[in-house]
Amino acid sequence: MDFNTSMQISAIGMSNEKARIDVTSLNIANMNVPHRTDGAGYQPLHAVPREIGLDFLSTLSETERTTLKGQVDIVADTTSESRMVLEPGHPMADARGYVAYPQIDQLQETLTLMSALRAYDANVVAANVTKAMATRALDIGGQS
């Protein structure tokens, strides 16, 4: 039985959760960056991980297999409306005194951070368990 596959599955799991944390951090960092008056500006991002199948190693390209990357799609949310905040006198304010900010919910982003962190931990546990099993297999036939 090949323990490498289990290990790589956990590694991809960790990499996926890290991508979610990256994207969430980016959203939080840009939360209060106003849109330009022509409407252009930061769009909230979503990390959408792809499902890892049991036979996933055969579905990966050579590069993906060596780097274990490319398992998360990062999608910009172009449909959400801007968050309008009344700040008259702000240099980016429109004619009515409103400034447009990206539609980012801080509570939601924080929850995503926490759930990604827990899932990352779980993947670390899984990798450690796999390692313990492989080590124990090496002990077979040793001093009992």
Next chain:
Amino acid sequence: MPLINPQLFTVARVGLDRAAAANQVMATNIANANVPGYTAKRIAFDSEINRLSADVDVDGLSPGDVIDTGETVQLDLAVAELGQNALRYQAIARLVTKELGLLSLAMQDGRR
């Protein structure tokens, strides 16, 4: 009954293989825990392993079918199951070591 039961090693091998396969499926569940729409998988083992007799065709045993439980992954349960499974693996590995120790003891005429 011989001192060293050759069937034991065969059955232990199947047990180790199955625990390792289950570990892979559980690791996959954990890795996919936050994938939208993913449902937990598990391995359905047949009960062939229960018969510790000479006529069990070990190589013909299927490693177990992966079935879809249709439920979302519960991270805490998944990690607990993973630990349980690893414990089973370690127990079987320990058993093989003990059996080999017996064999070694017999070869040395009972001397350590």
